[in-house]
Amino acid sequence: MNNQSNLYDIGVIGLGVMGKNLALNIADNQYRVAAFDLDELKVQDTVLQEELERKRYLKKITEPRIEGCNNFSEMLSKLEKPRVLLLSVPAGAPVDGVCQSLIEAGIDSDDIVIDTGNSLWTDTVEREQRYANDFLFFSCAVSGGEVGARFGPSLMPSGSLKAWNRIEPIWQAIAAKVDAKTGLPIERFEPGNPVKEGEPCTTYIGPAGSGHYVKMVHNGIEYADMQLICEAYQLLTQGLGLTASEVGEVFERWNKGSLNSYLMEISADILKQADPLTGAPLVEMILDKAGQKGTGLWTAVSSLQIGCPAPTIAEAVYARALSTQKTQRQQLSQRLLGPTKNLVSIDKQAFIEQLESALYCAKVSCYAQGFQLMTMQAKEQGWQLDFAEIAKIWRAGCIIRAKFLQSITQAYQQDGELENLLMADTFAKALSEKQQDWRVAVSQAVLSGIPAPCISSALAYYDSYRCKTLPASLLQGQRDYFGAHTFERIDKPVGEKYHLNWSGDRSLNKV
Known part of the structure; x- marks a missing residue:
């Protein structure tokens, strides 16, 4: 923290949802922030929120921890050298636009500019080279959404080690924290009272682009994880005839076991929510068309380019694309025949337990695909990625945080040379024991005409690697x-x- 009252520790450029909350998070950890956005109202809103939170929760602190700036020149004049500037702007041209403006404003060659957006990793590599004579271009992928940015995200930094050494204390302070023994998140959502205990969910990933690549794969796994849960929901509602609320209760039970994860937790909450307008389950009132921002697509494309099988991630991208074909689906639902029976005649409780096993197996298979992709890309690029550390920083703060990431961490700690996560004794044994339940779930989905592309493709991935000889x-x-x-x-x-x-x-x- 800077002790000179007239200088600030870090500048935050871009005060949208993520930028604003990162700025407040940094301020909570006793760093002073200079803030700028092209939209003056966003600057005023950020400064006002800091003031309100400070007066409510930190009454002993009277000096503002965030100060708004009118332009880049003013921001540069307020920062301690070498300056640190965090960009939270949309990927692509806006990043380069800000970089050019900073050059014109007089940024120094040893200043650090950190891109925290969802940039394509190859763009990050090119930018580090392009701006090498102007400043240190650094990147840090951020996961956790609005709440994560405010109270502790998972941070994946990469690029210049000199830059990392400069910002590491800030990053460790603002990152999510986990209990080192259990691997479970330590969470506290109180402005002005950040979590300081536990292991921070950030680590230096590697050279330029590697952090954004790891985040890209994270998002690909996220796509698949979400789709897997949705397929389980459809099997339980359309197949077994459970209500949305009943499925929510099933998911709550699953979340207490090996399937414990943020996505399972919020899915249970969503399914139990009533629509304020009609009283019907809210999920049934939401149009079944899913959007996407491209990172899952990038992951699938990368897997194809490098020749790494990641079918479950690709199927998750296809599932979102197919969901947007609403008109065609409505038309074809009247023309294409399906089976005449569903799953209501089978033992419901037995199938729920089998589906729980199937979902666990499919999730492990999906993570195996993601880590294999990172392994192959690391070899291609000459990166020395520490997969135990990557699994560690995903245990809290990010969207795919889950209990069994602790097991993935331990698997890579025991054998850092794993070519495929399925080779780890823990997962090989678990999937071998549960694979029959997995097959039952996929079979029932097929027989009842309920699409389960991710659960099915994950099983095909498992079986393909189980085959000594393929056709x-x-x-x-x-x-x-x-x-x-x-x-x-x-x-x-x-x-x-x-x-x-x-x-x-x-x-x-x-x-």
């Missing part, structure tokens, strides 16, 4: 037949290529 031998034979693409043989050294003269004498030739 790709036939596929490669097909490629050689029509395109002379060659093939390797199981009885010859790896790398030796062969081609069969399919249209001629069927002779085998070493290529």
Whole structure:
């Protein structure tokens, strides 16, 4: 914290939902903030909220902890050198617009500019190089939404180590905290009284772009996790005939066990909420068209580009896209036949327990896909990612925080060279024991005509890795037949290529 009363510790540019709450979080941790936004009303609102919270909760502190600025030059003049500036602006052109404005305002080469938006990781790599002579461009992905930003987010910083050493104390102060032994979040939602005990959910990820890549994969897992829960909801309502409130009660029970997570918790709450207008379950009054901001799509595209199987994440993106085809779905629901029976004739309690196991297995499979993707990209880019630390910082503050991230942390602590999370004894044993319940859930979904693309694709991922031999031998034979693409043989050294003269004498030739 800066002891000079006339200088501020950090500048926050962009006072939308995330920027405003990050500024208040930083102020709560005894750092002084200079704030700016193109919208003067947002500046005034942030300064006013700080004043109201200070007078209500921190009566001994009389000096403002956040001061508004009219322009970038004024902000630079108020900051302690080397200056630290946090950007909370939309990804893309706005980031570069602010950077150019800061250059024009006289930023110094050793000042630090931190992009906290959802930027594409390759853009971050390019920006670090582009602005190298003007300032230190740094990036930090932020997860946790509005509440996380205000009271403790999960922070994924990457870039210059010099910049990280400068900002690390602030980041550790404002990050979410967890109990080191249990891995459970330590939460307190009180302005002026931040959580100081526990392990902070932030760590230096690696070189430029790696933090945003890790956050991108986080969001891909988030897409899949949300869709998995939605599929369980549909199976319990349309399949078993439970009401939304009854499913909420089931989810509450699940949340007390191995499925404990933020997303399960809020899903239970949503399902038990009545619509203020009609009294019907609110979830049934919400139009079934899901939006997306692109990070899940980026994850799926990256998996395809690098050749890493992530079918459950991709299916979650497709599920959102299909949900937007509301008109076609309404039309085809009248034309396409489905099964005549649902699941009401089966043992409801038994199926609920089987579905709980299936959802756990599918979630583990989904996380395995995400961590495998990060593993392969790290090798491609030469990053030294610490996956135990990444799992650690996802235990609190972020949207996918869940109890079993503690088990993932321990798995990577025991074997940091895991190529796939399914190789960890803990998860290999758990999925092997629960896989029959998983199969029952998928089978019942298919037989009842209820789509479960994520639960199903997660099982296919598990089964594909369980198979010592896949039918790709036939596929490669097909490629050689029509395109002379060659093939390797199981009885010859790896790398030796062969081609069969399919249209001629069927002779085998070493290529």
